[in-house]
Amino acid sequence: MTLRQPHDCTRCDARIHPGEEFAAVDVLDPDGEIQTLLCPACATALREFLDVSDDAADAVIPERDDSV
Numbered sequence: 001m002t003l004r005q006p007h008d009c010t011r012c013d014a015r016i017h018p019g020e021e022f023a024a025v026d027v028l029d030p031d032g033e034i035q036t037l038l039c040p041a042c043a044t045a046l047r048e049f050l051d052v053s054d055d056a057a058d059a060v061i062p063e064r065d066d067s068v
């Protein structure tokens with residue numbers, strides 16, 4: 001995924017330019033869906049807040065059952 005135009009980090013307002021690393025965050029909470037972009041520093045902070053690693057992420061999210 002690449003950016004076509006600059007965006008501001010939702011959390012700290014750091015400018016994210018096309019070609020730079022960033023995080024696309026897609027969250028579903030009781031109030032609805034949140035789709036936002038974070039700079040790498042804020043993405044790291046989010047990981048620490050959620051206490052997840054790459055390995056743990058798959059374990060936390062149950063597999064979707066589309067067969068119903």
Ligand SMILES: [Zn+2]
Nearest residue numbers: 009012039042
């Ligand atoms: Zn940020």
